[in-house]
Amino acid sequence: MSTRLQKGGRLIDRSTRAEFTFNGRRLIGHAGDTLASALLANDQMLVGRSFKYHRPRGIVAAGPEEPNALVNLGRADRLEPNQRATTTELYAGLEAASQNHWPSLDFDIGVVNNYLARFLPAGFYYKTFIHPRAAWKHLFEPIIRQSAGLGSAPKETDADRYEFVYAFCDVLIIGGGIAGLQAALTAGQAGKRVILLEQTAHWGGRAVVDGDTVENESAEEWVTSAVDALKTMENVTLRNRCMGAGVYDHGYVLANERLADHTPGDGRPKQRVWRIRAGHIISATGAIERPLSFAGNDIPGVMLAASVRDYVVNYAVSPGDRTVVVTNNDDAYLTAITLVEAGLSVPVVLDARAQADGPLPSRARALGIRVETGRGIASVKGGKRVTGVQICLQAGEGAVMEEIACDAVAMSGGWSPVVHLWSHCGGKLIWSETLSAFVPDSARPPLNHDGSAMVSCVGAAAGVYDPADIIAGTDSDGAATAIVPVWMMPQGAPIGLRSKMWLDYQNDVKVSDVQLAAREGYESVEHTKRYTTLGMATDQGKLSNINGLAVLSQALGAEIPQVGTTTFRPPYTPVTIGALAGEARGEIFQPLRRTPMHDWHDQNGAYWEPVGLWRRPYCYPRAGETHDQAVQREVINTREKLGLLDASTLGKIIVKGPDAGRFLDMLYTNMMSNLAVGKCRYGLMCNEQGFLSDDGVVARIDEDTWLCHTTSGGADRIHGWMEDWLQCEWWDWKVYTANVTEQYAQVAVVGPNARKLLEKIGGMDVSKEALPFMQWADGSLGGFPVRVYRISFSGELSYEIAIPASHGAAFWDMLHREGAEFGAMPYGTECLHVLRAEKGFIMIGDETDGTVTPLDLGLGWAVSKKKADFLGKRGMERTYLADPERWKLVGLETLDGSVLSDGAYAVAPGTNENGQRNTEGRVTSTYYSPTLKKGIAMGLIKNGPDRMGEVVELNKVDGGTVKARIVDAVFFDKEGEKGNA
Amino acid sequence: MLTLQCPYCGVQADETELSPGYEAHLKRFGPGSTPEEFESYMFARKNPKGVHFERWRHAYGCGKWFLAARDTNTLEVFGTYPAQSSAPPADLIAKIKQKRPDWEGYK
Ligand SMILES: [Zn+2]
Numbered sequence A: 001m002s003t004r005l006q007k008g009g010r011l012i013d014r015s016t017r018a019e020f021t022f023n024g025r026r027l028i029g030h031a032g033d034t035l036a037s038a039l040l041a042n043d044q045m046l047v048g049r050s051f052k053y054h055r056p057r058g059i060v061a062a063g064p065e066e067p068n069a070l071v072n073l074g075r076a077d078r079l080e081p082n083q084r085a086t087t088t089e090l091y092a093g094l095e096a097a098s099q100n101h102w103p104s105l106d107f108d109i110g111v112v113n114n115y116l117a118r119f120l121p122a123g124f125y126y127k128t129f130i131h132p133r134a135a136w137k138h139l140f141e142p143i144i145r146q147s148a149g150l151g152s153a154p155k156e157t158d159a160d161r162y163e164f165v166y167a168f169c170d171v172l173i174i175g176g177g178i179a180g181l182q183a184a185l186t187a188g189q190a191g192k193r194v195i196l197l198e199q200t201a202h203w204g205g206r207a208v209v210d211g212d213t214v215e216n217e218s219a220e221e222w223v224t225s226a227v228d229a230l231k232t233m234e235n236v237t238l239r240n241r242c243m244g245a246g247v248y249d250h251g252y253v254l255a256n257e258r259l260a261d262h263t264p265g266d267g268r269p270k271q272r273v274w275r276i277r278a279g280h281i282i283s284a285t286g287a288i289e290r291p292l293s294f295a296g297n298d299i300p301g302v303m304l305a306a307s308v309r310d311y312v313v314n315y316a317v318s319p320g321d322r323t324v325v326v327t328n329n330d331d332a333y334l335t336a337i338t339l340v341e342a343g344l345s346v347p348v349v350l351d352a353r354a355q356a357d358g359p360l361p362s363r364a365r366a367l368g369i370r371v372e373t374g375r376g377i378a379s380v381k382g383g384k385r386v387t388g389v390q391i392c393l394q395a396g397e398g399a400v401m402e403e404i405a406c407d408a409v410a411m412s413g414g415w416s417p418v419v420h421l422w423s424h425c426g427g428k429l430i431w432s433e434t435l436s437a438f439v440p441d442s443a444r445p446p447l448n449h450d451g452s453a454m455v456s457c458v459g460a461a462a463g464v465y466d467p468a469d470i471i472a473g474t475d476s477d478g479a480a481t482a483i484v485p486v487w488m489m490p491q492g493a494p495i496g497l498r499s500k501m502w503l504d505y506q507n508d509v510k511v512s513d514v515q516l517a518a519r520e521g522y523e524s525v526e527h528t529k530r531y532t533t534l535g536m537a538t539d540q541g542k543l544s545n546i547n548g549l550a551v552l553s554q555a556l557g558a559e560i561p562q563v564g565t566t567t568f569r570p571p572y573t574p575v576t577i578g579a580l581a582g583e584a585r586g587e588i589f590q591p592l593r594r595t596p597m598h599d600w601h602d603q604n605g606a607y608w609e610p611v612g613l614w615r616r617p618y619c620y621p622r623a624g625e626t627h628d629q630a631v632q633r634e635v636i637n638t639r640e641k642l643g644l645l646d647a648s649t650l651g652k653i654i655v656k657g658p659d660a661g662r663f664l665d666m667l668y669t670n671m672m673s674n675l676a677v678g679k680c681r682y683g684l685m686c687n688e689q690g691f692l693s694d695d696g697v698v699a700r701i702d703e704d705t706w707l708c709h710t711t712s713g714g715a716d717r718i719h720g721w722m723e724d725w726l727q728c729e730w731w732d733w734k735v736y737t738a739n740v741t742e743q744y745a746q747v748a749v750v751g752p753n754a755r756k757l758l759e760k761i762g763g764m765d766v767s768k769e770a771l772p773f774m775q776w777a778d779g780s781l782g783g784f785p786v787r788v789y790r791i792s793f794s795g796e797l798s799y800e801i802a803i804p805a806s807h808g809a810a811f812w813d814m815l816h817r818e819g820a821e822f823g824a825m826p827y828g829t830e831c832l833h834v835l836r837a838e839k840g841f842i843m844i845g846d847e848t849d850g851t852v853t854p855l856d857l858g859l860g861w862a863v864s865k866k867k868a869d870f871l872g873k874r875g876m877e878r879t880y881l882a883d884p885e886r887w888k889l890v891g892l893e894t895l896d897g898s899v900l901s902d903g904a905y906a907v908a909p910g911t912n913e914n915g916q917r918n919t920e921g922r923v924t925s926t927y928y929s930p931t932l933k934k935g936i937a938m939g940l941i942k943n944g945p946d947r948m949g950e951v952v953e954l955n956k957v958d959g960g961t962v963k964a965r966i967v968d969a970v971f972f973d974k975e976g977e978k979g980n981a
Numbered sequence B: 001m002l003t004l005q006c007p008y009c010g011v012q013a014d015e016t017e018l019s020p021g022y023e024a025h026l027k028r029f030g031p032g033s034t035p036e037e038f039e040s041y042m043f044a045r046k047n048p049k050g051v052h053f054e055r056w057r058h059a060y061g062c063g064k065w066f067l068a069a070r071d072t073n074t075l076e077v078f079g080t081y082p083a084q085s086s087a088p089p090a091d092l093i094a095k096i097k098q099k100r101p102d103w104e105g106y107k
Helices: A035-041 A109-115 A124-130 A133-147 A178-189 A205-210 A219-231 A305-315 A332-341 A359-366 A420-424 A467-472 A511-519 A525-532 A545-556 A577-581 A598-603 A627-640 A660-667 A715-728 A754-761 A805-822 A829-838 B035-042 B090-099
Strands: A013-022 A025-031 A046-049 A056-058 A070-073 A080-084 A095-098 A162-174 A194-197 A236-239 A242-248 A252-257 A271-283 A287-289 A302-304 A323-327 A349-351 A371-373 A375-382 A386-393 A402-405 A408-412 A415-417 A429-432 A437-440 A455-457 A502-504 A607-611 A614-619 A642-646 A651-656 A680-686 A692-702 A705-710 A736-739 A744-750 A776-781 A784-789 A798-804 A824-826 A887-894 A905-911 A917-929 A934-942 A951-955 A961-967 B003-005 B012-014 B019-023 B051-057 B065-071 B077-082
Touching: A013 A035, A025 A035, A035 A305, A046 A070, A046 A095, A162 A178, A162 A252, A162 A577, A178 A194, A178 A205, A178 A219, A178 A236, A178 A271, A178 A467, A194 A242, A194 A271, A205 A219, A205 A305, A219 A236, A242 A271, A242 A420, A271 A420, A271 A577, A287 A305, A302 A305, A305 A323, A305 A332, A305 A408, A323 A332, A323 A375, A332 A349, A332 A359, A332 A408, A349 A359, A359 A371, A386 A408, A415 A437, A420 A455, A502 A511, A502 A545, A511 A525, A511 A545, A525 A545, A598 A805, A607 A829, A614 A627, A614 A829, A627 A642, A627 A824, A627 A829, A627 A917, A642 A805, A642 A829, A651 A660, A651 A715, A660 A705, A660 A715, A692 A715, A705 A715, A715 A736, A715 B019, A715 B051, A715 B065, A744 A754, A744 A805, A754 A798, A754 A805, A784 A805, A798 A805, A805 A824, A829 A917, A829 A934, A887 A917, A905 A934, A917 A951, B003 B065, B003 B077, B077 B090
Parallel strands: A013 A095, A162 A194, A162 A271, A194 A236, A271 A455, A302 A408, A323 A349, A323 A408, A349 A371, A642 A824
Antiparallel strands: A013 A025, A046 A056, A070 A080, A070 A095, A242 A252, A252 A271, A287 A415, A349 A375, A375 A386, A386 A402, A429 A437, A607 A614, A642 A744, A651 A705, A651 A736, A680 A692, A692 A705, A744 A798, A776 A784, A784 A798, A887 A934, A887 A961, A905 A917, A905 A951, A917 A934, A951 A961, B003 B012, B019 B051, B051 B065, B065 B077
């Protein structure tokens, strides 16, 4: 059994008990424990079930590479799935539950999959997705949905908060072991701005666990003085519990700091994402031990050798009473020595190598530990817990020589440098025969903006393990790292054994699966990964990738470097979505643009519609009204009495300078230079392809100055477009632009009573004679400084009044107060749309979609034929845009008065080459017109203007078609008398 | 996430401050140009794996457009210069030649 030892435990505080629960069972741990060490101390080796076969899964590792010990942590609004027990610090009150089991961890019905293993081989999903379809729908999918899936997704809003911090440094060091600390000391002493990150709560990495000697001190003493020295340096920032997640272009690094994961609810942000821009990045990320592939290597109790040491030394937890050690290198002997020195039993060390004469094997033998070379494990015995191992010759086919009872197996297949951060931005790897591992190729690093190496690796991450080498910056590649690659144990294992050798514990990928993939023609490691799901679990193959690709390369008869690795992608370990969102959630998910009248709308029941980052009232429903009813009331009131619209979001760009007229003539399809001061003109802007991009009314303010109105959504884009041409093409033209959209509030006063209201308020002459249609004037109204434009987007008598933003709310209030006797009501964007559609006015984004020209919309009158050039002129001359068969704008009126579906297609006889119904047009705007009491629509119809009176058929959302007549797009007041009044 | 130095305000700007503007030094062809000329202006883009001249705007900074020479493969930035340039500066060309001897050169 696994248990707490009487003595030792460098990280735990035995005087502080921490009570926690696992699957509802109350257990006791100590401060300083991880959840994994506390579970082991309570003999809870079984912690979960595998994804596919629901096999029992125990703790394998002691760090972030752990593939099995994933738990649901916390509950309700603090529930987090897939948390690794090995990196979860224990705290009093912690609640954990195992995942992927049903109905219980000990008795799991899904384990039946285990017996179906031969029906669930590599590529199972691909094979069954293809055929038979019926079986997939009725048989496979229901079963898989029932039994698959790891943690359960939280259903409540996260109770915790998260934050970002931005940081800059000359040198960023990731990893707080001997190599990282030494790098920080060197850079810190050189006066560089240094940030040093360590993913765990403790400094020193492996050396302090393994009792190494560093510069004639114990590693523990060396680390303590190094950290103390760094803390005194003002130019050095130290952060533990902070994982370097990803390296991106030009020294950009994301790191995830677990601030309050271990002190939940203490008021601090739970996690903090660091967004660091570093001059240089040093990856001191260490190495991860590899499992060995022998039959039954997934039975709970089989663990990584160094992790076994971690539990004994750090937490005084013994994973088992009798532990068999199996290895292909010297390092695992330290585990045997550690166990024996802790008073535990190591019945045998099985070494796959023919010889083992290094210092560690010699020490082990001197302690009386039985060492068998040239041996391996034929099979592990046990179900939910190891009960013994069968010994065989490594060179053979698995004939059992001896069976030894044990309750744990410590395995070591060598070490893989953690090259993730090196690789994220394209650092290349080379295969080291000496280390049997991929190591960073320092000749091919990822590059910084200036072409220098952006990342370098030190210590175990670079394949340098000896502390003396790390301190001296050398690489002796000594005998201590001597390793013989062992990718399968025994070497000649038959299929019966190979199909019980696990590579990926979480996703249930076995040696036999990778070999099958190779036989089926999957030669690329990237394809094999996806076909078998090797390395695709939450651990991203930290334990399984190298073993898997070694098996693949053997099956393909190729060398490992030729097969290569899969791509390393950030993050290094999973980062919760909450941390990545940071504070950008709820109301501050994105900035909200408010007009000066925003609060009034809110207080007066506005139903909001997002328009870019703005919020605009869609309508103002009254008690008992639906939105449709409100819109109809607003339309009728505006047509018959007086409507008030907050038009402040309208884009307003000032274009000024001696060349401003010439510039606007290039920008607009029509002429703007000859617009008289005091007058307004509607204008169109196209892109260089000749497609309509924006529209609006331009006012000539003075000799040198024009004010260009753009669409609400287009202000920033059009201002950028102007600057692009001025800075990059016509940079010698003397023109200045300013986007003054937010400097002015704008109110449209619309309807037959509009003039009456303004005359009542008084302050300037707004008569037809003084201020005719399409003119503007500066003046004052009710004491407010205003600029009044006689322009209309509704067809009604209309004044658009601009006023400095600070006066906007007061002016709007006054219009409502004084307008009450004239029937003034606010109206929203939907009413605006109905009003403009009744008049056949186009709307950018409805009638246009980036493929529509002004000529398509019947706006040829606004495209100058005189001008030698303007943006889009050449584009419009392209032959296919002059095709008379193009879809062109018309009005559509259903024969039965119904409202057409938005985006409906006009169907034509026959089908195209894809078997789809032919079409001859589509609806671009469609509304119920309260004025005309029937459905009206605008649409683009093939050769439409020449087909007036013809009936076309348009499809409906729920099937079938509806007949509509092609009519003039102007449905109301065709002569335009109302607007001119 | 790239950084580029804005040649106007001198800021080593983060990509979040910048808007991309695609290939630099395109010659505009307007009315009267042949279909081939217009196509070259509108659609034909070099898109090399290697040295590329491109437009960027310091949109959330000083607002100025500028041009950059960059290796699209290694992301090395050779230099930035004002948008009011009809061809890359000679010293920048020389610097790229030195760093990328195999480079076919500008145009
Ligand atoms: Zn700038």
